[in-house]
Amino acid sequence: MIRHHLFWPVAALALLIVLNAVVNPAFLELRMQDGRLYGGVVDILRNGAPTLLIAVGMTLVIATRGIDLSVGAVAAISGAFACTWIAAGGHAFTAMTLALGLCVLLGLWNGFLVSVLGIQPIIATLVLMTAGRGGAMLITEGQIITINDPLYRQIGAGFLVLPIAILISLGVLLLVGALTRGTALGMLVEAVGTNPRASRLAGVRSRTIVWTVYVFAGLCAGVAGLMISSNVSAADANNAGLWIEMDAILAVVIGGTSLAGGRYSLTGTMVGALVIQTLTTTVYNVGVAPNAILVFKALVVIAVCLLQSPHSARLFGPRRRAASAPHRSEEVTAA
Amino acid sequence: MTETPTRSADPVVDMRGITVEFPGVLALAGVDLRLYPGQVHALMGENGAGKSTLIKALTGVHPPTSGSIHLNGGPVEFTAPAQAQAAGISTVYQEVNLCPNLSVAENILLGREPRRLGAIDPRAMRVRSAQLLERIGLSVDPGSVLGSHPIAVQQLVAIARALAVDARVLVLDEPTSSLDTDEVGELFRIVRVLRDEGVAILFVSHFLDQVYEIADRMTVLRNGALVGEYLPQETERLELVSAMLGRELGTLEEVERRAEERTPGTAPLLTAEGLGRTGAIAPFDLEIRASEVVGLAGLLGSGRTETARLLFGADRADSGTISVDGRQVRPRGPRSMIAHGVALCSEDRKAEGVVADLSVRDNLVLALQAARGWMRPVPRRTADALVEEYIERLDIRPADPGAIMGHLSGGNQQKVLLARWLITRPRLLILDEPTRGIDVGAKAQIQKVVTELAADGMAVLFISAELEEVVRVCDRVVVLRDRRKVTELDGDTVTVDEVMAAIAEHEPEAVAP
Amino acid sequence: MNVLDVTRARERIERLPQRFLPVIATFVVFVLTFGTGSVLYDGFASPQILTNLFVDNAFLIVLAVGMTFVILTGGIDLSVGAVAALSTMIAAATLQAGWPPLLSVLAVLVAGTALGLLMGLVIHFFDVQPFIVTLAGMFLARGLCLLISVESISITDPAFRTVATGTITLAEGVTLTYSVLIALAVVLAAVYVLHLTRFGRTVYAVGGSATSARLMGLPTGRVRVGVYAVSGFCSALGGLLFSLYMLSGYGLHGVGMELDVIAAVVIGGTLLTGGVGYVAGSVLGVLVLGTVQTLISFEGSLSSWWTRIVIGVLLLAFIMFQRLIVRRTE
DSSP states (O other): OTTSTTHHHHHHHHHHHHHHHHHOGGGGOEEEETTEEEEHHHHHHHHHHHHHHHHHHHHHHHHTTOOOTTHHHHHHHHHHHHHHHHHTTOOHHHHHHHHHHHHHHHHHHHHIIIIISOOOHHHHHHHHHHHHHHHHHHHHTTSOEEOOOHHHHHHHHOEEBEEHHHHHHHHHHHHHHHHHHHSSHHHHHHHHHHOHHHHHHTTOOHHHHHHHHHHHHHHHHHHHHHHHHHHHTEEOTTTTTTTHHHHHHHHHHHTTOOTTOSOOOHHHHHHHHHHHHHHHHHHHHHTOOGGGHHHHHHHHHHHHHHHHSHHHHTTTOOOHHHHHHHHHHHHHHHO | OOOOOOSOSOOSEEEEEEEEEETTEEEEEEEEEEEOTTOEEEEEOOTTSSHHHHHHHHHTSSOOSEEEEEETTEEEOOSSHHHHHHTTEEEEOSSOOSOTTSBHHHHHHTTSOOEETTEEOHHHHHHHHHHHHHHTTOOOOTTSBGGGSOHHHHHHHHHHHHHTTTOSEEEEESTTTTOOHHHHHHHHHHHHHHHHTTOEEEEEOSOHHHHHHHOSEEEEEETTEEEEEEOGGGOOHHHHHHHHHSSOOHHHHHHHHHGGGOOOOSSEEEEEEEEEETTTEEEEEEEEETTOEEEEEOOTTSSHHHHHHHHHTSSOOSEEEEEETTEEEOOOSHHHHHHTTEEEEOSOHHHHTOOTTSBHHHHHHHHHHHHHOTTSOOOHHHHHHHHHHHHHHTTOSSOOTTSBGGGSOHHHHHHHHHHHHHTTOOSEEEEESTTTTSOHHHHHHHHHHHHHHHHTTOEEEEEOSOHHHHHHHOSEEEEEOSSSEEEEEEGGGOSHHHHHHHHHSSOOSSOOO | OHHHHHHHHHHHHHHHHHHHHHHHHHHHHHHHHHHHHHHHSTTTTSHHHHHHHHHHHHHHHHHHHHHHHHHHTTOOOTTHHHHHHHHHHHHHHHHHTTOOHHHHHHHHHHHHHHHHHHHHHHHHHHOOOHHHHHHHHHHHHHHHHHHHOSSOEEOOOHHHHHHHHOEEEEETTEEEEHHHHHHHHHHHHHHHHHHHSHHHHHHHHHHHOHHHHHHTTOOHHHHHHHHHHHHHHHHHHHHHHHHHHHSEEOTTTTTTHHHHHHHHHHHTTOOTTSSOOOHHHHHHHHHHHHHHHHHHHHHOSSOTHHHHHHHHHHHHHHHHHHHHHHHHHO
């Protein structure tokens, strides 16, 4: 079991949950009120929904050997646009549709830079990461736009027994899982991520696939941006979705998908996103100063990455991946 | 030539009982190797024989699990390449291991730059590197960026670097695999100069001719064990080959018989007219018929791969047309040519073929899947049946569809890549160097499959640097020189001599721009 | 012989632009932006505005130097802004506690270098991507800031204030601060290290091809770890300069500064893939960013967020430009 790639992330998650339960026995309690489920675990799910959603998009991007640093800025733009539209008297539905359309355009832009112009993803998306928040500020004219729209509030703070936000995120996760593993899409994404040139020569539409994943990541970021602004009924161009790209990338990495591209695990991403959110909640729960949260996050990231590193595997017991590594390099060099 | 090597001198390097174990794999089992000053020692063997491992044990990349290494009589233990280099053992690897972004001078002297008052002295560097380049007769500007030179020059710069340490032992790991005949000649001239200066040279190569030309002694490895040490003047080639293979050469003869059974179709399957691309290949005409194996011969850099890429649509042509079945097609990338039944097995297996992280199964169905589109996955059962069929037909090892592609040996990877295209049932299969860098057994197997496919009606464009192989497999041979098609040979004129004559016909008047 | 020398000299001259093209382009952009300002606004083309670019961005120059080392090896350091903030915090907190200024400075530099070294060790020995490790470093440094204090701590130490407010008069009405001198000293030291020491050349070699560098017997491990220590040191020093500039320590100082630094380095012509780039380019990159900021403040009607948009556009322009050069040399 220790050999499974999700062993350490799941162990970390379990440990955090146990810790919460010990410190605060009410943590695991669930109660129904007005047809809504409340409880510590539900809170984690609700607060973690935007990160999870963005991480799902990020997983596919990373699987193609890419990275999307702009998701936080895109989320801010999405929220800023929707709130500004609603504040100007527009309907919430139109606002959301247009905001998501805008995010698809931003995803198209990232995808264009990466797949057509062949610019390194980290730089290509850095452009929008840098300029994007400025763009969001431009939309809100530097103000924090507060709104009061019952329909808009649903997406981030609404309940359908469970919080609507987590239902959306999990729904997208399941949909993506079914779509990529039920068809050949997942395999083609992994092929493009592992060896783009070979994939193109084998007739894979690499360009389309790469372009699509950036558009999808943009869309996910857009929905997450709606959730974030809806949850507080306000658009804060400066702080909405700040660091969320980092959290999402961490979630993907903790979940065992390599930043070098290739094989990916959506289940892993889900576990990773939960680990990050549970950690945040735990710090509040355990009564450590909230200021220390970043320190804890850093420590957990380092711990999980080190445990997953093939080099430390030698210290922690014989895992297959580590054992085959030198063998593999030998085979390759012998070729 | 110098006189017959004597064994009176003491060995510079004495490796005894070298064993290298990786988890679950015994890569080398008790191998001995002795290198003498002023001698060229060839190290031979199939892929997986342990040549690379032995070199790595000597140069400190992978220290041996057990066994001893003596240098000039004293025991040494290297745990890093730097230590071996400091002790006078220099290595030139098959893939040029220099830094393309730095200057030639820096690449020669990196890590041992002349210094003045603690700072690197650029002028002294220029002078010192110019001396070393002069010693091997290479006229390049030491200040130029390494990446701006062709691979052959980079390889010679790597040798200049090896000399910068006053190397007593020079390891050349398949240095000739990306060089053309002239460049190999140049390399050998330098090797002889160094040998006469008393350097012990370990020369790893797949090419028998080269080994017989340059080596004073030969060591053969097989499956990680020592087979024996041979002197070239006392050893027949056949004897050496069977020592490497550990079996008799029946498969090759079978190929020659099969070549006779084909009857090429009459109407051309694919026709290229005036097809060309500036800087890659001058406009050429070409016809390929069904059931025909057409060879593409020429020196490295003569435009073979470029021709293949144009026909496959991997690069865009800037003149000419391609027709399939007499109808003109517009290649807009590999996909459109694949749709017309054309397949290309690239020469650069690692960069353009293998998807290392995925399983053999996924690698095998990749092209088929790409053609079907992502919405119609190849059913698992169909995939497994196909994979099993080809694992058996091509003798792919390990015979496990779930094995990770990157773990397979070069020859087996090549077979999987061949199978990747075969299951798409192409009408024209372009094979660019399908047998390069793989062992003799896999090579014969691939040649055999090619002739079988042609007998079944497939058209094959076969590209190889080995003329014997081209002549053995092909019905017709197109000869390229200096990025230009020079002639086409068929019938009785398809012989090594004729092809060679065509390649060497004229001195090239000017280098193509 | 003479003829040969002449042709060689000519070859060298012809080669120069190709290698330095990105840096020259950055310089042209700098001149253009500065020129635009001079044409549009009275008083823009004054020597003091020019020196103010250095005064206001001295800390950024130091951070960019450290980042250049890291990026040249093909790595990235996301922690620089946070480490700089931590440095302002350590400086302010220790001074408040009554430490002598020199000891306080030493503590900051040691802490920054140690943090960088630690990240380098993790990257090298556990083979975890620099992106992730330095991201964790960023979280760690910001978290430590907040642990020291959530509030901003002002610096009242007289020695610090003297250095911070002290000016050097270059000419009538043109003044520099000591921070500028420190930043320029760092730049010169970096040029020396990168071009005339084995460590520096190995930095370029690792960025060009890490496997080759290892097989060439170069101390790649030491260099891979070393550049992060250098970057940590530069972040700490940059943080000190920033604390001189702001005269306070605050955990939220320099949020997003790492982006400005990376942007400056990229605009300065350093390839994010490693192996190609110059410290001088990074300095020019910082100056371009500074000029843009000055332009926007001169305009007055434009809001500050336009700075970010313009930086993004510049970044894009330079990325496209680099892409073109790379295509042409291919």
